[in-house]
Amino acid sequence: MSVPILRTRAALAERLDAWEAAGERVGVVPTMGALHEGHLSLVRAAQAGSDRVVTTLFVNPRQFNSRADYDAYPRTEMSDAEKLAPLGVDALYVPEPEEVYPEGFATTVSVTGLTDVLCGAHRPGHFDGVATVVTKLFRQTRARRAWFGEKDFQQLQVVRRLSADLDLGVEVVGCPTVREADGLAMSSRNVRLHPAARAAAPALYAALEDAARALRGGAAAAETCAAAAERIRAAGYAEVEYLELRAVSDLRALARAEAPARLFAAAWIGGVRLIDNVGV
Numbered sequence: 437m438s439v440p441i442l443r444t445r446a447a448l449a450e451r452l453d454a455w456e457a458a459g460e461r462v463g464v465v466p467t468m469g470a471l472h473e474g475h476l477s478l479v480r481a482a483q484a485g486s487d488r489v490v491t492t493l494f495v496n497p498r499q500f501n502s503r504a505d506y507d508a509y510p511r512t513e514m515s516d517a518e519k520l521a522p523l524g525v526d527a528l529y530v531p532e533p534e535e536v537y538p539e540g541f542a543t544t545v546s547v548t549g550l551t552d553v554l555c556g557a558h559r560p561g562h563f564d565g566v567a568t569v570v571t572k573l574f575r576q577t578r579a580r581r582a583w584f585g586e587k588d589f590q591q592l593q594v595v596r597r598l599s600a601d602l603d604l605g606v607e608v609v610g611c612p613t614v615r616e617a618d619g620l621a622m623s624s625r626n627v628r629l630h631p632a633a634r635a636a637a638p639a640l641y642a643a644l645e646d647a648a649r650a651l652r653g654g655a656a657a658a659e660t661c662a663a664a665a666e667r668i669r670a671a672g673y674a675e676v677e678y679l680e681l682r683a684v685s686d687l688r689a690l691a692r693a694e695a696p697a698r699l700f701a702a703a704w705i706g707g708v709r710l711i712d713n714v715g716v
C-alpha cells in the first residue's frame with residue numbers, strides 16, 4: 437500500500453470534494469516531516485477520530501527564526517511516505533511553497549498573550565509563522581479536527597486559541613509526548629545530536645520529572661526550577677534557555693505548584709535546541 441502524495445491545492449481539493457460528497461469528515465495531522473513514532477501516534481489518533489486523515493508535510497520557512505536551523509532541518513519525504521503507507525493514511529499533502537505563500541502573500545496571523553513567554557519569548561516571530569501556516573493548512577484541508585503533540589505544548593495552546601478566535605471550526609486534539617526508551621522526547625531534531633550529546637540528552641526529561649515530583653511534594657518553585665536547570669547543565673547541556681512552572685490554560689507564571697500546572701524547558705546540547713514539558 438502506498439500513500440497518495442498531493443502537491444497542489446487543486447489536487448487536494450479534488451479528493452476533499454469526493455470525500456465531502458460521501459459525507460466523510462476530514463482530520464489533519466500537520467507536520468514538518470522527518471517522521472518518527474510521535475508523529476505516527478498522532479496519525480493513529482486521527483484515524484480513530486475521523487473518517488479521512490490528511491497528513492501535511494511542509495517545512496514552513498516563516499516559523500524558523502534562524503536560516504541555519506531551516507537549512508539543517510531534516511528533509512526525508514520518501515521515507516516519511518513509506519512510514520505512513522502501512523497506516524493507510526488517505527493523503528500526504530506536500531504543498532509547494534507557492535501553494536501556501538503565493539506571490540504577494542501579505543497576511544500574518546498573530547496570537548497575542550500566550551506567545552509572549554517560553555518559546556515565544558526566545559524565538560521571535562516563531563508563533564506568528566506557526567499560526568499563519570496552521571490557519572492556511574486548516575483552510576486548505578477543510579479539516580474538522582486536528583491532532584497536535586503535547587511535546588510542543590505551547591504550540592498546542594496557541595493553535596487551540598487561534599482556531600477558536602478565528603471561528604475556524606477545527607477541534608484541536610492534544611496527544612501525549614512519545615519518548616525514547618531512555619525518556620528523551622522524540623523529535624525530528626534528535627537526529628542532529630552527535631553520540632555524546634544523544635547519550636546526555638535524557639537528563640532534560642529526568643530533571644523535569646524529578647522537579648515535578650518535588651513540586652507536588654510542596655517544594656518552592658523558584659529553588660526547584662533553579663536546581664533542575666543546574667542539573668541539566670551539569671549533565672552536559674551548554675545552556676538552559678528557560679525552565680519554568682506555568683499554568684496549563686494560559687501559560688501564566690506560577691510561584692508554586694497548582695494543578696493543573698506544567699514545567700516547561702528548552703535547552704541546548706551539541707548545537708541542537710531541545711524542548712520538553714511535564715505535568716506537575
Ligand SMILES: Nc1ncnc2c1ncn2[C@@H]1O[C@H](COP(=O)(O)OP(=O)(O)OP(=O)(O)O)[C@@H](O)[C@H]1O
Nearest residue numbers: 467468469474584585587588613614622623624625
Ligand atoms: N515526541 C512526540 N510525541 C508526540 N507528538 C509529537 C512528538 N514530537 C513531535 N510531535 C508532534 O508532531 C507534530 C509535528 O511536529 P514536527 O514535525 O515539528 O516534529 P518534531 O519532532 O516536533 O520536530 P522538532 O522537534 O524538530 O520541531 C506536532 O504536533 C508535534 O507536537
Ligand SMILES: CC(C)(CO)[C@@H](O)C(=O)[O-]
Nearest residue numbers: 466467468496566569588
Ligand atoms: C504545526 C507545524 C506543522 C506548523 O508548521 C509545526 O510547527 C510542527 O511541526 O509542529
Ligand code: BAL
Nearest residue numbers: 468499500562588591
Ligand atoms: N515542532 C515545532 C516546530 C519548530 O520547532 O519549528
